[in-house]
Amino acid sequence: MAPAAWHPTLQRQLQRVGLDLAALAQAPGTAGLPALLERVSRAYTDAEQDRYLLERSQEVASREMGELHAQLAASQARLASLLSLSSDWVWEQDAALRFNYVSAHTTDVGDDLAALLSGKHALLDLEVQGEGGPAAFAALVAARSAFRNIVCGVREPGHARYYVRISGEPVFVDGEFRGYRGVGSDVTQVTLAEQRVQQLARYDVLTGVANRSMFVQQLEHALERARRAGASLSVFFIDLDRFKAVNDTLGHDAGDELLKTVAKRLTGLLRGADIVGRLGGDEFVVLLDGNPDVTTLTKIAGRALTELAEPLHLAGRPIQVSASVGISRFPDDAIDAATLLKCADTAMYLAKARGKNNFQFFTPQLADRAAAQLSLEGELRQAIQNHELRLHYQPKFDVCSGALLGMEALVRWQHPRRGLLAPGEFIALAEESGLIVPMGRWVLEAACRQMQEWQQAAMAPPRCSVNVSARQFSHPTLVDEVSHALKAAGLPASLLEIEVTESVLMADAERAQQSLKRLHALGVQIAIDDFGTGYSSLAYLKRFPAQTLKIDRSFVDGLPMDRDDAAITRAVISLAHSLDMRVVAEGVETESQLRFLAEAGCDEAQGFLLGRPLLPERMAELMTERMAGGAASRPAGPGPSMAASTAPSRNSP
Numbered sequence: 001m002a003p004a005a006w007h008p009t010l011q012r013q014l015q016r017v018g019l020d021l022a023a024l025a026q027a028p029g030t031a032g033l034p035a036l037l038e039r040v041s042r043a044y045t046d047a048e049q050d051r052y053l054l055e056r057s058q059e060v061a062s063r064e065m066g067e068l069h070a071q072l073a074a075s076q077a078r079l080a081s082l083l084s085l086s087s088d089w090v091w092e093q094d095a096a097l098r099f100n101y102v103s104a105h106t107t108d109v110g111d112d113l114a115a116l117l118s119g120k121h122a123l124l125d126l127e128v129q130g131e132g133g134p135a136a137f138a139a140l141v142a143a144r145s146a147f148r149n150i151v152c153g154v155r156e157p158g159h160a161r162y163y164v165r166i167s168g169e170p171v172f173v174d175g176e177f178r179g180y181r182g183v184g185s186d187v188t189q190v191t192l193a194e195q196r197v198q199q200l201a202r203y204d205v206l207t208g209v210a211n212r213s214m215f216v217q218q219l220e221h222a223l224e225r226a227r228r229a230g231a232s233l234s235v236f237f238i239d240l241d242r243f244k245a246v247n248d249t250l251g252h253d254a255g256d257e258l259l260k261t262v263a264k265r266l267t268g269l270l271r272g273a274d275i276v277g278r279l280g281g282d283e284f285v286v287l288l289d290g291n292p293d294v295t296t297l298t299k300i301a302g303r304a305l306t307e308l309a310e311p312l313h314l315a316g317r318p319i320q321v322s323a324s325v326g327i328s329r330f331p332d333d334a335i336d337a338a339t340l341l342k343c344a345d346t347a348m349y350l351a352k353a354r355g356k357n358n359f360q361f362f363t364p365q366l367a368d369r370a371a372a373q374l375s376l377e378g379e380l381r382q383a384i385q386n387h388e389l390r391l392h393y394q395p396k397f398d399v400c401s402g403a404l405l406g407m408e409a410l411v412r413w414q415h416p417r418r419g420l421l422a423p424g425e426f427i428a429l430a431e432e433s434g435l436i437v438p439m440g441r442w443v444l445e446a447a448c449r450q451m452q453e454w455q456q457a458a459m460a461p462p463r464c465s466v467n468v469s470a471r472q473f474s475h476p477t478l479v480d481e482v483s484h485a486l487k488a489a490g491l492p493a494s495l496l497e498i499e500v501t502e503s504v505l506m507a508d509a510e511r512a513q514q515s516l517k518r519l520h521a522l523g524v525q526i527a528i529d530d531f532g533t534g535y536s537s538l539a540y541l542k543r544f545p546a547q548t549l550k551i552d553r554s555f556v557d558g559l560p561m562d563r564d565d566a567a568i569t570r571a572v573i574s575l576a577h578s579l580d581m582r583v584v585a586e587g588v589e590t591e592s593q594l595r596f597l598a599e600a601g602c603d604e605a606q607g608f609l610l611g612r613p614l615l616p617e618r619m620a621e622l623m624t625e626r627m628a629g630g631a632a633s634r635p636a637g638p639g640p641s642m643a644a645s646t647a648p649s650r651n652s653p
């Protein structure tokens with residue numbers, strides 16, 4: 001190789017040290033030098049090559065690193081943007097299951113929630129909802145298993161309540177558990193909506209206590225537990241007395257308020273395991289769990305009655321309500337939920353029948369009675385079509401002259417097997433079942449027809465009164481029915497009187513006043529029946545267009561000896577007269593009663609002493625006798641002719 005071909009670095013080095021290679025090559029004894037230099041030059045070249053290769057590979061490597069960096073940054077940015085777009089976030093926990101990282105996010109709720117979680121909460125502090133609940137979740141975590149879509153509540157004083165849905169996987173480093181890592185999302189709105197739906201499906205919207213289906217379900221669970229434990233339990237069936245009157249007089253808002261109060265009072269009375277439910281209307285039920293004995297049940301029922309009778313204010317008015325309570329027991333009375341409820345219901349009806357504001361235990365005899373009632377109801381339905389109803393007529397006399405002034409139509413049921421039934425045996429049932437409406441229509445029509453027949457037979461019948469019961473009175477078609485019955489029979493309205501009891505009128509005095517006005521406008525007379533047994537508002541009494549007050553038999557009974565009865569009778573007579581009303585005393589059975597009434601100024605008397613309810617034929621006889629001059633005036637007490645014509649032995653019951 002010629003020196004000119006040597007590696008330039010070698011040439012530069014040789015020049016720097018001042019070696020002239022050409023001259024050196026001619027110098028003696030240097031024969032090996034060129035070969036040496038040539039090797040050095042080649043070494044330079046080789047080293048150069050290596051460095052070049054190294055630099056190349058470094059360059060390539062750093063370019064690749066840059067690309068990787070850029071990719072990582074891009075993917076991080078993508079993740080961040082996805083996280084911010086979705087409501088989901090990422091979380092991590094340490095080995096003690098404490099949140100040590102919750103990704104930031106954009107919504108306010110999210111930040112609040114993140115703060116909440118990363119602040120204090122440990123995984124197992126969350127209130128796990130749904131299937132399995134906290135126990136199943138804790139087991140998963142204890143086994144260091146992954147979990148998916150667990151919904152849990154996060155609650156912290158001063159913060160709104162949140163619900164989150166989280167999924168997580170355990171993190172292991174070198175086989176050692178380091179905590180969980182996962183994603184989560186805020187499901188507060190959805191969960192609250194779900195809870196609301198659940199609430200609506202299971203709880204009574206108005207009062208917040210269990211609804212029927214929820215109560216029955218809980219009762220079934222409790223029965224199952226009691227069966228296994230060999231324990232007893234009890235159901236109370238509670239019905240408010242006179243709820244309808246509150247609703248009608250004070251309005252539905254007041255009625256709602258009352259129901260809420262009742263629910264609250266009942267709930268307040270119970271222990272944790274017991275459940276209150278509302279079946280609808282004013283019917284409440286209570287489940288008493290935990291082996292209650294009869295003494296305990298009696299105590300609780302008594303407390304419930306006292307609690308419920310506490311006065312309250314509704315629509316600005318002080319109100320007092322009471323309730324009737326029926327009690328049934330598992331396993332004595334029934335072993336399934338439906339029958340248990342029915343037994344309690346039956347017992348509740350007994351409580352109502354026993355004057356309300358009391359409680360009754362179910363007994364098997366009650367079941368028999370309820371069954372008998374049921375079959376009676378079925379038969380009563382047929383009674384009208386089968387022409388089994390009859391009217392008897394009880395005369396009313398002038399207390400002083402003994403003149404026949406009127407009569408009262410009283411219904412009887414000629415039962416195919418049980419004989420002649422008095423109203424006491426079926427009127428309440430007819431009221432309850434609604435049969436009173438068609439039955440009352442029949443009574444009105446039959447009475448008007450009978451009166452018309454008597455008129456046509458020239459018997460000049462005095463005015464006839466017809467009883468109208470609560471349900472019938474509040475029925476919207478009553479006035480039309482009265483008017484129709486009069487027209488159909490061609491009877492003057494003045495010959496008909498409607499008797500409505502004081503308590504029916506006062507239950508909804510405002511509406512009663514309207515109905516009475518319409519009846520009065522037809523030209524019929526109005527009598528207030530059983531006066532003195534209810535609580536009359538004198539203000540209303542004055543506004544009712546009624547012409548007659550009937551003093552209830554219970555006061556006449558005690559005359560003349562009972563001083564209270566005597567005072568009340570006198571007071572009612574003077575009250576009626578001051579309101580320009582006539583007074584009829586009911587249930588006059590003795591001469592001394594009649595004498596007292598005459599002295600007290602009572603106008604008319606009705607009772608067994610003067611005449612029992614009569615078959616129409618007997619009534620016709622009585623009228624004929626009277627017309628023939630039998631109505632001899634008599635200062636007090638029945639004259640002989642009257643006694644003969646109405647002797648009990650000749651009369652129907």
Ligand code: C2E
Pocket residue numbers: 394409410411422423424427440443466467468469499529530553586587588589606607608609613653
């Ligand atoms: P009320 O309207 O007060 O009728 C008077 C009741 O007293 C009748 O009983 C009558 O027989 C009875 N009575 C009359 N005088 C005496 C007496 O001196 N001593 C005794 N102990 N009782 C006497 P009844 O016929 O059993 O009727 C009972 C109730 O049934 C009636 O009481 C009335 O509220 C109702 N009622 C009767 N008929 C009808 C009807 O057609 N429709 C409706 N809605 N209710 C009726």
Ligand code: MG
Pocket residue numbers: 408467499529
């Ligand atoms: Mg009556």
Ligand code: MG
Pocket residue numbers: 529530550552553586
């Ligand atoms: Mg009466």
